[in-house]
Amino acid sequence: MAAKAASIWVCAKTPYSHQGVSDLSLNHSELALNSNFRKWECSCLAVASAQRAITPVEDEKPSLTCAAESSGAMERIEDNKSREFHKDLNLLPKPLTANYLSPPDGSKVRVAYQGLPGAYSEAAAVKAYPKCETVPCDQFEAAFKAVELWLVDKAVLPIENSVGGSIHRNYDLLLHHRLHIVGEVQLQVNHCLLGLPGARKEELKRVLSHYQALAQCEMTLSSLGVITINTDDSALAAQMVASTGLRDTGAVASARAANIYGLDILAEKIQDDDDNITRFLILGREPMIPGTDRPYKTSIVFTLEEGPGVLFKALAVFALRGINLTKIESRPQKQRPLRIVDDSNEGSARYFDYLFYIDFEASMADPRAQYALEHLKSRSRVYGVENPFRKYETLKLCKSGKTRNIGIDDEMVKLNSFRKSSLSTRTYTHIVKNRSNQHNR
Ligand SMILES: O=C(O)C(=O)C[C@]1(C(=O)O)C=C[C@@H](O)C=C1
Numbered sequence: 001m002a003a004k005a006a007s008i009w010v011c012a013k014t015p016y017s018h019q020g021v022s023d024l025s026l027n028h029s030e031l032a033l034n035s036n037f038r039k040w041e042c043s044c045l046a047v048a049s050a051q052r053a054i055t056p057v058e059d060e061k062p063s064l065t066c067a068a069e070s071s072g073a074m075e076r077i078e079d080n081k082s083r084e085f086h087k088d089l090n091l092l093p094k095p096l097t098a099n100y101l102s103p104p105d106g107s108k109v110r111v112a113y114q115g116l117p118g119a120y121s122e123a124a125a126v127k128a129y130p131k132c133e134t135v136p137c138d139q140f141e142a143a144f145k146a147v148e149l150w151l152v153d154k155a156v157l158p159i160e161n162s163v164g165g166s167i168h169r170n171y172d173l174l175l176h177h178r179l180h181i182v183g184e185v186q187l188q189v190n191h192c193l194l195g196l197p198g199a200r201k202e203e204l205k206r207v208l209s210h211y212q213a214l215a216q217c218e219m220t221l222s223s224l225g226v227i228t229i230n231t232d233d234s235a236l237a238a239q240m241v242a243s244t245g246l247r248d249t250g251a252v253a254s255a256r257a258a259n260i261y262g263l264d265i266l267a268e269k270i271q272d273d274d275d276n277i278t279r280f281l282i283l284g285r286e287p288m289i290p291g292t293d294r295p296y297k298t299s300i301v302f303t304l305e306e307g308p309g310v311l312f313k314a315l316a317v318f319a320l321r322g323i324n325l326t327k328i329e330s331r332p333q334k335q336r337p338l339r340i341v342d343d344s345n346e347g348s349a350r351y352f353d354y355l356f357y358i359d360f361e362a363s364m365a366d367p368r369a370q371y372a373l374e375h376l377k378s379r380s381r382v383y384g385v386e387n388p389f390r391k392y393e394t395l396k397l398c399k400s401g402k403t404r405n406i407g408i409d410d411e412m413v414k415l416n417s418f419r420k421s422s423l424s425t426r427t428y429t430h431i432v433k434n435r436s437n438q439h440n441r
Contacts, residue, residue, distance in 0.1 A: 110135055110152040112143040115233030118257030120189050120213075122235070124280040125156040128185045138232065140169055144177040147283060155283045156185065162277040164212045166329050170281070171357060174301075181299060183282035190276070191217050193267040194238050194251045194258045201250070201266040208237035209252035212278075217252050220270040226250070238263055296363035297326065302376065303333065303355050311356070317375040318360055321368040327359040 109132040113121035116136055125134045135152050137143040143155040158167045174181075191213055193201055206227040207214070214221065214228045221228055231237040237251035242261040250266065251257070258265050290296055304310045318325055333353040362369040 112146040112152040112155040116235035118235035119233045160279045179283040180287040182284040194263040204250040205248040290363040290365040324361040329357040330354045
């Protein structure tokens with residue numbers, strides 16, 4: 001009877017439950033035993049664990065062992081103990097809720113960033129998902145792949161800095177990976193000059209950091225007369241200074257990096273511009289569903305035929321509808337860097353073929369944005385239109401019948417409340433298509 005009562009209790013407190021194991025005062029070996037039995041049937045767990053439920057009682061009150069010798073006494077005692085346990089309903093396991101699996105605070109979200117702990121990108125990831133588990137990646141591309149391979153839920157990557165400008169590598173990677181922009185986060189970046197404990201900034205001969213961080217502190221660093229050396233990220237620079245132990249070598253990195261790697265802060269806020277803000281994109285496997293309930297931002301990428309005013313006309317489709325553009329960026333198309341134009345019978349002119357990236361302030365659920373995009377497409381012949389609400393769709397725009405490879409990609413970027421929506425989409429299955437195949441269509 002005692003074993004039966006305990007077994008019901010123990011079944012309810014299998015390791016699948018959060019509660020109960022520690023309540024039983026199990027020691028480590030017992031826990032190990034218990035976890036070895038995880039996959040066993042509930043009844044097996046009961047047998048293994050029932051004795052543990054009784055053991056502490058015996059240890060504390062050895063006289064009970066004698067009492068148990070008289071018939072029925074042990075049963076009554078254990079029955080009473082069992083009832084006592086059951087009185088506290090908080091000890092019983094709680095059913096899993098959807099919130100537990102996908103809590104609104106983002107505590108279950110794994111977020112990849114480029115760099116080591118202490119990098120600004122890590123701070124941006126935490127700003128986007130305050131309770132997330134951050135996953136450092138050595139390169140931007142590794143962060144993209146980590147999301148694609150389901151190793152993490154999201155990636156937070158820098159795209160633009162108010163002083164240093166665009167982070168072109170991530171523009172290029174956006175085209176080569178089928179991830180979706182699901183939000184953005186802005187971070188005030190306050191750079192510190194770090195050195196070994198006791199070092200002075202006048203002693204420094206060289207300073208290490210990410211090229212953007214060095215560029216953002218150009219005036220300070222040139223006034224110090226130091227040589228600058230690029231590293232993959234600012235936290236790596238701090239780690240290198242700490243591990244090499246060179247007094248004449250400093251790092252531009254965050255105060256958190258100083259703390260993590262045991263360095264002194266030799267100077268604070270050394271960026272040339274006080275308002276040094278980096279914009280980070282939050283990337284996920286699933287697109288953001290556009291709405292009109294709050295401010296949205298949409299990003300597109302397209303290319304245009306050569307000719308006077310073509311970019312002006314392309315941008316006019318937004319101006320005509322009162323849609324505000326927040327960013328325009330152009331990048332040479334790597335696959336077709338040169339365009340040969342034979343327009344005057346006097347030989348061939350060579351131009352770079354560009355991709356244009358535009359961010360505009362409207363949701364794709366807003367008819368103005370839909371008309372603007374249709375208008376943009378109508379100015380060239382459009383092939384391969386996919387669902388216009390899907391991000392990173394690839395369209396082929398063609399003017400004058402020439403064969404062109406042109407991508408026009410819609411990205412729905414939710415400025416506010418992105419966390420809620422991104423969490424709600426994270427359980428969906430997503431098929432990662434090969435973008436390069438699409439370009440060849
Ligand atoms: O090196 C870091 O700590 C980073 O997070 C990278 C990075 C960047 O790529 O621009 C991020 C923000 C700052 O603007 C400087 C560097």
